[in-house]
Amino acid sequence: MxxxxxxxxxxxxxxxxxxxxxxxxxxxxxxxxxxDTDTNLKKLLILRKIESEMSNGNVSEDVLDLLEMMEELEYRDNVKVGDSMKRAYCDVAVDCTIRALENEGLGRYFELVKKIWRNRIGWMLKCENVGLVSYDLINWRDDVENAVGDESVCKEVLVKWKGMDVVESVREFVRDAREMIGPSFLEVACEDDRVREVLGFGAEVDEDDGVCDQTDAAKGGKNDEDGNGCDQTHATKDEDSHDQTNATEASLKERNNTVQDESAGGAAGCESRGELPLPKKSVVSPVKRDESPKPLRRKRKPWSNEEEDTLRKGVKKYGTGNWKIILNMYSDIFDDRTAIDLKDKWRNLIV
Known part of the structure; x- marks a missing residue:
């Protein structure tokens, strides 16, 4: 299933x-x-991957890729990139480059300046609406470029880099991102009586099962001692059901034989049977024939600012896709709306 x-x-x-x-x-x-449209789950998985990459106390270029993926999801959700994310991206780019300068020499440093700052970040600066671009990123780009041919600038960059805590910067971003996503829907449902009511949580147990459970508890294990109880009751029910089924099949066969005999007798006496009078045909006017009722179309109702704000609030609290839950939780606001209406409107809001 x-x-x-x-x-x-x-x-x-x-x-x-x-x-x-x-x-x-x-x-x-x-x-x-x-x-594929569940961006919150994708964001959570990216955050887990970032934490896994930092498990050894360092960061790598892979974190840059993950942060760029995160920014793309934020852009799709029409969410503004926060300062902690911009700071984390800048610090990771600086750390990957300057660490190579200290540990691997100028050759590797030149390679990373070209790869990260000229190609990757240079492309960002040329594009519009890339949320990871910040003033710190632009200033650092000038510093790492000038350090390529100037030894004094190179020393200044090394001193400036050693004062950074890139791991803490990324951890701060992860904390902020998780807070923005909010708690899981199951956690919200457990704390909200109205949500549990909408989902049907706390429904009564099936009567048969409840009777068996109560009987077992009352007998205090007596069923285990004498081998009777619910199992025997169910077995008896199965036997009775089997007998009834056989009796029903036999009855159906007898009825089938009787019907066949009656059909044969009826066929023999068909000639003496009189014809039944045919019903009179009523004449319907061609004009009235075309006047069939047409399905009524629901009148379009413009969305108010309150409805749009409530929809954003509902998605933030209960997550994308839980349209029925949001509709029921804010039924006083979404008057004459359906779950499909909320889904279509949200798709238009994030475009």
Whole structure:
């Protein structure tokens, strides 16, 4: 049986925040269905990858790739990149370059200046609306470029770099990003009575199962001693059901034979049977025939600023895709709206 996509998303969203190993999480991602539009889950996975990359106390160029992927997701969600993310990207770019200058010499340093600052960051500066660009990034770009041919500038850059704490800078960004994403939907659902009511949590147990559980508890294990109880009751039910099924099949066969005999007798006496009077045809005017009722179309209702703000608030709290939950939680605001309306409007808002 294929798991519901919403339930799968809620489970993965919860597990992505837990201290489980990456291998187990990867297996779950390959097993459970996820939507490509679920950007919050993608962000959580990127943050986990960044933390994994920093597990040895250092950063690498891979963190630059991950931060750029994060910025792309923020751009799709129409979210402004925060200062902590800009600072983290700048510090990682500086650390990767200047560390090579100290440990591997000018040859490797020149290579990284070209790769990171002239190509990667140079392309960003030429483009518009790239959220990772900051004044610090521009100033550092001038410093690392000038250090290529000036030994005094090279020494100044090394001193300036040693005063940085790049790991803490990235950790600060991760904390801010997790806070912006907010808690998992399952955590919110456990704390909100209205959400549990909408989802149907806390429903009564099936009557048969409840009776068996209560009977077992009342007997205090008596069923285990004498071998009777719920198992015997279910077995008896199965036997009765089997007998009833056989009796029903026999009854159907008898009825089938009777019907066949009656059909044969009826066919023999067909000639003496009188014809039934045909119903009179009513004449319908061609004009009235075309006056069939047409389906009523729902009148379009413009979205108010309050509705748009509430939709953003709902998505931030309950996550993208939980349209029915958001609709029920803010039913007083979304009057005459449907879950499809919320989904379509959100798609227009983030374009």
């Amino acid at each position: 294929v798991m519901d996509v919403d339930i799968s998303r809620w489970i993965l969203d919860f597990l992505a925040r837990q201290p489980i190993d990456d291998t187990t999480l990867t297996k779950l991602l390959n097993t459970l269905p996820i939507l």
